[in-house]
Amino acid sequence: MNPYLDIILRSVAVYFFMVLALRFFGKKELSQLNTADVILVLLISNSVQNAMVGSNTSLLGGLLAAFVLFLVSFLLKKIMFNSKTINTFIQDKPEILIHNGKIDFSILAKLGITSEELEEAMREHGVQFYKEVRLAMLEIDGNISIISGKEELRQTHHKRRIHKTLSKSV
Missing domain, CATH: 1.10.287 (Helix Hairpins)
Incomplete structure (x- = not known):
């Protein structure tokens, strides 16, 4: 060959x-x-x-x-x-880890995410308590996104895909 x-x-x-x-x-x-x-x-x-x-x-x-x-x-x-x-x-697909302050322990166990890892992600997003989290998701790229109920906080680790097929005019 x-x-x-x-x-x-x-x-x-x-x-x-x-x-x-x-x-x-x-x-x-x-x-x-x-x-x-x-x-x-x-x-x-x-x-x-x-x-x-x-x-x-x-x-x-x-x-x-x-x-x-x-x-x-x-x-x-x-x-x-x-x-x-x-x-x-x-x-795969994104997984919901926390919804309206309630942790889905079965999903965490399935994904092998420890509470320490989840708490670290929360701290990176400026959130201290689980009950402050409206939505926490394990994204398809492996990052954990956190959306809190606080208006002044913004999501971090957000990656946007812009496809060439989208028009440039807004």
Whole structure:
């Protein structure tokens, strides 16, 4: 087999393995990185490097693997944008953690979110007590959004996607 075609196929296989692994190990892992998580990410990147390029240590081999990863990521995002089923499978859906001051302990347990992590997110949003929270959600990107009943507080960690198809006139 052509060594560069081999790199392309290996890179695609590793990319989809990582997408599935992140999907099944939880979206919380995406934004709540601690020291052990950073070490894990570094070790995974080192371990899959050889799986992608094999014994090819050339500059072209490395650039080809990187290009394939970018291309597959771009194509997957396009597919996710056009297919709600695939989008839901890969990204899951936002989860309500607190609604009108009431914590959903079953959702917290299912997602593996500790009360300390939830309290940390509340403090980051300037909220001290659970009863002050109108809505707390684990977003699809792994961040916890908090909306309080206080008018002077604003949501943080808010990321907006602006699609090119939207008109620029308001």
